[in-house]
Amino acid sequence: MTAKSLLTVRGLAITAAGRAITTGTNLEIARGETIAIVGESGSGKSLTAKAIARLLPPGVSATGQVSYDGIDLLALPEREMQQIRGRRLSLMLQDPFTMLNPLMKSGLHIAEMLRDRPEFRDRAALNGEVARRLTEVGITDPDVAERMPFQLSGGMSQRIALAAALARDPELLIADEPSTALDVTTQAEIIKLLKRVQQSRGMGLVLITHNLRLAFSTCDRIYVLYAGSLLEVGSARAVEADPFHPYTLGLLLSEPPADKRVPKLIAIRGKVPRADEVAGRCAFADRCDWTKDACRAAAPALAELAPGRLTACIRRREIAAEMQALRGSALAAASPSAAPDSATRPIVRAASLVKDFAGRAGRVVQALKGVSIEVRPGESVGLVGESGSGKTTLGRILVGLETPTSGRIDIGGFDASDFSAMTSAERAATRRIIQMVFQDPYSTLNPRHSVRRSLTEAIGTIGRFPRSEIDARIAELLREVGLPEYYAERRPSSLSGGERQRVAIARALSVKPKILVCDEPVSALDVSVQAQILNLFKRLKLELGLSYLFITHDLAVVRQIAERIYVLYLGEVVEHGSAEDVISRPQHPYTKRLIDSIPR
Amino acid sequence: MMRSGMARLILMRLAIAVPLLLIISFGVFSLVHLAPGDPVRALLGTRPSDPETLATLRARYHLDDPFIVQYGKWLGQVLQGDLGRSINGNRLVLSSIKERAGVTIYLCLISTVIVLVAGILLGMLAAFRRGGRLDRFVVMFGVFGISSPAFVTGIFLLYVFGVVLGWFPTFGAGRGFLDRFWHLTLPSLALALSIMAIVVKITRASMIEVMDRDYVAFARARGMSAARITFAYILRNALIPVVTAGGLIVIGFLANAIYVEVTFALPGLGSLIVDAVQRRDIPLIQGTTLVFALFVVIINLVVDIIYTMIDPRIRFGKVAS
Numbered sequence: 021m022t023a024k025s026l027l028t029v030r031g032l033a034i035t036a037a038g039r040a041i042t043t044g045t046n047l048e049i050a051r052g053e054t055i056a057i058v059g060e061s062g063s064g065k066s067l068t069a070k071a072i073a074r075l076l077p078p079g080v081s082a083t084g085q086v087s088y089d090g091i092d093l094l095a096l097p098e099r100e101m102q103q104i105r106g107r108r109l110s111l112m113l114q115d116p117f118t119m120l121n122p123l124m125k126s127g128l129h130i131a132e133m134l135r136d137r138p139e140f141r142d143r144a145a146l147n148g149e150v151a152r153r154l155t156e157v158g159i160t161d162p163d164v165a166e167r168m169p170f171q172l173s174g175g176m177s178q179r180i181a182l183a184a185a186l187a188r189d190p191e192l193l194i195a196d197e198p199s200t201a202l203d204v205t206t207q208a209e210i211i212k213l214l215k216r217v218q219q220s221r222g223m224g225l226v227l228i229t230h231n232l233r234l235a236f237s238t239c240d241r242i243y244v245l246y247a248g249s250l251l252e253v254g255s256a257r258a259v260e261a262d263p264f265h266p267y268t269l270g271l272l273l274s275e276p277p278a279d280k281r282v283p284k285l286i287a288i289r290g291k292v293p294r295a296d297e298v299a300g301r302c303a304f305a306d307r308c309d310w311t312k313d314a315c316r317a318a319a320p321a322l323a324e325l326a327p328g329r330l331t332a333c334i335r336r337r338e339i340a341a342e343m344q345a346l347r348g349s350a351l352a353a354a355s356p357s358a359a360p361d362s363a364t365r366p367i368v369r370a371a372s373l374v375k376d377f378a379g380r381a382g383r384v385v386q387a388l389k390g391v392s393i394e395v396r397p398g399e400s401v402g403l404v405g406e407s408g409s410g411k412t413t414l415g416r417i418l419v420g421l422e423t424p425t426s427g428r429i430d431i432g433g434f435d436a437s438d439f440s441a442m443t444s445a446e447r448a449a450t451r452r453i454i455q456m457v458f459q460d461p462y463s464t465l466n467p468r469h470s471v472r473r474s475l476t477e478a479i480g481t482i483g484r485f486p487r488s489e490i491d492a493r494i495a496e497l498l499r500e501v502g503l504p505e506y507y508a509e510r511r512p513s514s515l516s517g518g519e520r521q522r523v524a525i526a527r528a529l530s531v532k533p534k535i536l537v538c539d540e541p542v543s544a545l546d547v548s549v550q551a552q553i554l555n556l557f558k559r560l561k562l563e564l565g566l567s568y569l570f571i572t573h574d575l576a577v578v579r580q581i582a583e584r585i586y587v588l589y590l591g592e593v594v595e596h597g598s599a600e601d602v603i604s605r606p607q608h609p610y611t612k613r614l615i616d617s618i619p620r
Numbered sequence: 621m622m623r624s625g626m627a628r629l630i631l632m633r634l635a636i637a638v639p640l641l642l643i644i645s646f647g648v649f650s651l652v653h654l655a656p657g658d659p660v661r662a663l664l665g666t667r668p669s670d671p672e673t674l675a676t677l678r679a680r681y682h683l684d685d686p687f688i689v690q691y692g693k694w695l696g697q698v699l700q701g702d703l704g705r706s707i708n709g710n711r712l713v714l715s716s717i718k719e720r721a722g723v724t725i726y727l728c729l730i731s732t733v734i735v736l737v738a739g740i741l742l743g744m745l746a747a748f749r750r751g752g753r754l755d756r757f758v759v760m761f762g763v764f765g766i767s768s769p770a771f772v773t774g775i776f777l778l779y780v781f782g783v784v785l786g787w788f789p790t791f792g793a794g795r796g797f798l799d800r801f802w803h804l805t806l807p808s809l810a811l812a813l814s815i816m817a818i819v820v821k822i823t824r825a826s827m828i829e830v831m832d833r834d835y836v837a838f839a840r841a842r843g844m845s846a847a848r849i850t851f852a853y854i855l856r857n858a859l860i861p862v863v864t865a866g867g868l869i870v871i872g873f874l875a876n877a878i879y880v881e882v883t884f885a886l887p888g889l890g891s892l893i894v895d896a897v898q899r900r901d902i903p904l905i906q907g908t909t910l911v912f913a914l915f916v917v918i919i920n921l922v923v924d925i926i927y928t929m930i931d932p933r934i935r936f937g938k939v940a941s
Contacts, residue, residue, distance in 0.1 A: 070837075102840075105841055111841035119835055123931065132848065133843075184842060
């Protein structure tokens, strides 16, 4: 696009074991420019980054042209490529906890990149330079250089990694989901830091992310990648104002807004396909509302519809008005959250819960410091907090997976402070009231059991039923969570993440509970699938009169589901009130920080 | 913090080692009473059973005291370095052991060097050439090594290099450093081959695992040199499981040294223990067994210390992530 392009990628196609992962991606980035590659899991965005840096894992290969400042990177011998990496382009990976050598002091990661320069032969000069580099990434305490990676927090590790990636002053940094593994407030800090460093150095930045909002707020230009194909390219501002491709629009609409509550999120149906499943046609055709036969006839090419705006949708001109109308209606729809009926008796009431864990060297770690919450019948309550807030511990205590050190719990009239002290009849009755849905649908289902077996087992916990009754109940459960009946015979390995979470929800519902404790139930899912599951929760609440305790770090998610919110910080409830009040008029500084860190 | 952590770790390991040694010594002492028949007969061996000798034996081993007192007295003597006298030849057990230990230590040292250098090197090469011809050869060699006992490998080496080719002597330990090295080459190879397979296997598997780690990819993404990545990133992390297995490897050495010394007719501790068992020389069995046990405990302690030095996560008191 600009004359002085730094990196030009032409027709980059990645294949693994004969299967296509991406099909002919074109990218362009100028010096000092920031671009985003946005995509969900399986879009090929991370492998594209690795292909550019020539770091593909064994068995994965790339063809096409990657031209960096006039050098053809794909044709370069490995020895010369090694000179390019770090010095001219650097790559940061996603997980800060695995990116640093666990046996090396954090400062050495930076020092080892600098010490072959003659001016840093001297030890004192080298240490001084490391300290200077740490300051650049916001670490003012020089002691951090002496610490081992496992002694650092996620945000701190990510800063060290950034300083290490930048130690040889590259002109281009590729950052692969640099904030995804971090807490919400830390995420915002890291992104701000990346942006600041990028601007002060005048460096090119490729941000790889699944988060469109983040891309809009940080980058100049956006590349939307889906199942290995680029679907849309354009400036952040233009794409945000008027997405040209139905997928981009779908992604935007699927993302729950934090500032208002919508009756129903507009979800993209189905699941993310693999690139080789959709070869030779529009990759998004199966999930698109505007598909015509022409979309499936051939793979549509990116076409420039406006200066700098490219889309792979061949029907864009015909459907532009409809797309805009859909966006408009989605933005307008907002309903106030129903006021909780304070007269009814709470179904779950926890008072002054304290939970101590034995820490290192005999120290006691207090996960909960006297937390009181209540949930009334038919009410959805959000429990918002970051890692270390104690939110997961609280959830586990309520369903009896942990026993509180002190405090009282009342569940539907039973004293559930200590599950092990209850009679087995009381325990069974309590479990019919409260059930749990876990975060990771990949690890909560037994991989060797079919869906039918998992559900039969769950139904069996409340009594013996004849075969026909169990089968009827399974069919009903699957219908409730929106899965076809024949899914009963499937095993988890043949299900997508969203489908697994549906099965996990069906399993929790099998005993007809009155309240579900949901621990981050959508955070492991793709954005387009998240909206489906959130809609499912909303529908189940209406149909079955369920209550929820929704444990999450994501304020936007909680805004869509909960009427009331508790904000948990370091084991204490620092703020609670109606969702409306807490999000629109936060009182506690921590809540304010949480809300400020939502990208917009 | 580092120093005190290390001191605490050593103290803790010692605290475990001492009771362990006590239990072993108790088992060793019980041998006298476990042997069929009267303990005096067992201790008598082939000596004439006149009342005078019997009385001396009863006094020497405190056989008229209660069992636990006997053990206490025996333990006291052992702690003073008195392991008693052998039944055959009436020699001090300790001096027999001293005389024989040299060969065994020499043998184990050469084997250790072979195992560590060649084993780790082969494991690395196999991991770097994963799936290639060299890798397949090394894996196959590993299967052979693990499945053939040291005395079989020993006999094979003896036949090929000792008898057919005549490059190496077929028995004896030799005198002087070089002559001894020449005499011990085949035995240490036989000893090393069976153990080396384990080291190769562990090194290869752990290298392959580490090479896929994010920090290796990140090091490459920063343009670190191949040598730096191989040694500071891959090898150092990959060696942790190898060191952990070090204790097992040493125990394997000692067990196999017995076979190898017999096969090559070497006058070492292994053949000493075999002789002692064949002649039912109980004091000698007790002495050699105790020395072996002490050796295993010490080596395990050393392995733990090395492990702590390689992996700082242990030193800082964090056991698992």
